[in-house]
Every structure is written in C-alpha cells, then in structure tokens.
Amino acid sequence: MTAIEIVTAYSIALSKGDIPTAFSHFSPDAKWHQPGKHQFAGTKTGLEAIGKMLGDMMGATQGSLVIEPTGALMSNGNLVSFPVHFSGKIGDKTVDMNGVDLFEVVDKKIVQVWLFSEDQVAEDEFWG
Template sequence: MKHEVMKVFTAYRDALEKGDFAGAFATMSDTVVWHMGGESSLSGTIIGKQALGERLGEFAKRSGGTFKVMTNWAASNECFVAASVVSVAEKGSDKLNDPGIDLFKIENGKIQEVWTFAEQQSAEDKFWG
C-alpha cells in the first residue's frame, strides 16, 4: 500500500509542479474534501473537485497567477502522506513565502482528503484577506 500511496502523491506533485492542473485533478476523488487552514476568506472546507477548482482559481486570481505550492519532501504512513511544502505568491509589493505541511489521505488510488497547515498562518490570512 505504501508504494501505491506514494505513487498517487508523486503523480499529483509532478503534475502540479508542471502546471498540469488536469493531471493533478486526475489524482483526486470526485468527492475530495480539502481542509484549508486559517481564517482568511479562502480558508475552510471545500468538497468536490469542481468547488476545489473554483477555490484554487481564486488563489490564482488574487495573486495574479503567481501562487505556487512547492514540495520539499514527502513521507507516507499507511494511507497518509505528509508533505513539507512552501506556498509562494505575490500581490503587488506583498510577498508570501510560507512553509507548511499538507496531509493527504489516499485510498482506492485517489486523493480522498487533504488538510493544510501553514507555519505562519496569520501572515497567510492577512495576505489572502
């Protein structure tokens, strides 16, 4: 199971790094549940690929297309993958460069649920509004 879980995560990560959003979304369940940490207007729980796509589109819009999540490393345990990530974006002269952890639950060959944790959550909340 460990190798299958990491295979799904790696496909997601590789697609995301290339800007291949269709490829990244192909690794997710249609009913994916995404828990975005924090208190900003973009925080909260998003259910389903369509709603997630709309929310991620708002991140892109607010950052003028500069929003990216880069993975430093990832490790798995049973159906979970913990990924050390850095979220970066720019809005005018404001810059976001925030390390964090994303926790993925992967079952049946698809990402089922994700929780995001930012090291500097209050700075992210302020950045996204």
C-alpha cells in the same frame, strides 16, 4: 500505485500546469481543508469547489503563487505528509513560508487534503 506515488503524480502534474491530470488523482467527492480565517479558508468538497478555490488563489496572486516541495514525502498507512514552501504576491503583500500538506489516499485516489502553515496569522493577512 502506493499512496506516495499517487501524491507524487498529482504534484508533478500540478507543477506542469496539467490540472486535468492532477485532478484525475482525486476522488470526485474529495475534501480540501484550507486552514485559517481568510477568503479561501474552510473545507471545499468536490473537484469543482477545489478547482475554483485554487483557480481563485492563482487569480488573486496573478499567477505568482508557487508551491514547491522541501523534502521527502512520508507515509503512514494511507496518509502522506508533503513538506512544502509556498510564496506569492498580491499587490504589495507577499507570503513566503513553509507548510505541510497532508493527503489521505483511499482506493488509489486522494480523498482528503489538510494544509498546515508555519504562520497562519501571516497567511490570513496575505489572503485577506
């Protein structure tokens, strides 16, 4: 499988709520770099920490967090760029913006993910 095929398989599983299959595409010691200055920001290492963060984000938004692709995945060697749109609601606060997720794939496993947001200040305010 190519890097794009691996990231695509992860994305499809995640969109179906199939977390075990989604996480099967990650290296056990993967790193997730969540940008910003909010409760979820920082680097999470390992599937347990990444899973807890994603679960806590879904809990905070009462399941309203939606991440959808907005364009073609692009690769440069073992890096895959994934343009996304994300939205969600916490109480009376909403987030609705574009971003880019950058995946690094080594030996057919996702080893790192970096997220980029079009308005990090607004995203920080949303997550608190």
